Amino acid sequence: MALSVTTQARGGILLRRRPFLAPVSAKPRTLPRAAAEKKAAAAPVPDQSFDFVAQNAGFFRALPLWAGGLGVASLLLNRSLSGIAPVVDASSSQSRADVLGIVLSAVLLLTGLQWLALKPREIAAVDLDGPSVDYTDVGLKPNAALLREFGWARDAMFRTTRCKSLVLIYKGRNLFHYGAIRKGLKPGEAGPGEICTQARKGAMRDGQGNYLANLVLYPGRPEFTAFLPENTQGVMVQPVGSDGVLVAGTDTIRGFSRLDQAWLSTIADKLEVSLGEAALPQTGVGFAGAGAGGKGGAKKK
Template sequence: MELSLLRSRTFAPLRPVSSPCHVRRPPSRTFFPPQPPPPSQEDSGCSRAVRTRQEWVGDWVRSNDTLVRGLPIFIGGISLLAVLLNRAVSGIAAVSDASSSQSRADILTLALSVTDILAGLVWLSIRPKSISPVLPRGVDCKRVDPDVSSSALHELLWAWDSLMAATCCKSLVVVYGGNCILQIGVAATSPEDGKAVNVDAQKFIQGSLYTSANESKKQSYLANLSLYPGRTELPFLPANTQALILQPIGDKGIAVIGGDTIRGFTNLDQAWIAMIADKLDATLSKS
């Protein structure tokens, strides 16, 4: 019986199992992260209003500098008078109730009032000194080494125009290869003939300013030139030059940049001048 039942059954043929290399994979999709929604008109209007308010407050503080500096004195004085008036009106004895909570609060208030008054006095006594440009005393000068190629001269004049337009630079002297290849801007006046003082390149190279800048290969910034004794090594610059930058140009030269304002060259100006020096070195080394 069992054998007959087994013979009567028909078995379905087995399907061949496909190899893993023929498995169909879904096409890859590029994932794009969700982008933030654009700012609405309300958000832009609020930010604009906050920025306008900050500018208004800054302008008001600048225009009322004395009042703002004396404001702590008024606040401290009014607080001091208020504490004394409250002490007189409340009827609390000055000695017998010295350990009470009211007395401790009055002492703290008096300390804060005195602190405000002292802060106001300090603000009024210490003010930042206003720094304004100084007109250089000298004559206009434009001297170029005749051996400089036309491409290098074009590059040097471009550097001068850029520095004069974007910074406080009023004098520029470029010493390269042991020679002064450019002297432009305001120069010191010669007492003999009233003309611009010539740059003695060899004497300048032997000085401490050139030596230190050439050895360090880094820019030297003299923010207040009047405080440095080395200014005697720069007789070709106006006597009232306020700031000075000594910028090495590769291994063969240096640029002397004189300004008309104390601390007039910003950090951005210094970095930009260093990039200009690299560009000049690439041009002068080929000429």
């Protein structure tokens, strides 16, 4: 109950007592606090120094060249203004220091020239071989709040990263598929493979996902090209609790940065809370469907 507001005079100053309001009971979160803190501690920390160097790569490549040229010019200027004979004398400490300085400046000049000659090749994006879809499970139409969460997750990934495909498989159902899809595949038929299953099991331990920066080099590539375009260049797999996975595909090799991985992890945590509050059927493809199929096969035997 709220206490009444009282006014007291103390030392000529009016003191007003504020009403005390009883704390409002907060709705319990789906994620345990310990698990949430563990995930936050294990989340990758962005390397700000790396971002600064990457954004100013041209300046840092030319820095040794400028330093070497400045060193040679300083030595020659010092030699001409000091009144020392231009002939190098091995018995003079000044001459030996000048020779050493010229050698070091020459090394810097050669290093700068080499760094300017070796420029990293820019990786071009590819046109994904598949149509673009905007699919959500038809059974979720009555749940407008959950559909808004899905739309937010789609916009959050597509507008801030190079994500071209976003797929959610949760409790045996392909709940949504946004962006590029494998040519000829019906939306809603995506299912998890071994990598997705291992990521889901890893969520029980550390909550970390998998990032396949160059999908062509991985033997598990067919697991993702079963529902993503054949020429998908990279894939991120992020567990959504212990019941599902969030798969993001890109059109560029190494198209996702560490910030993008942390962002996808945050989106997965938010979806986990929203999905935990919604009643979803357990049937369909995915983790629950695979488990049910295995039990049925054992009974037939």
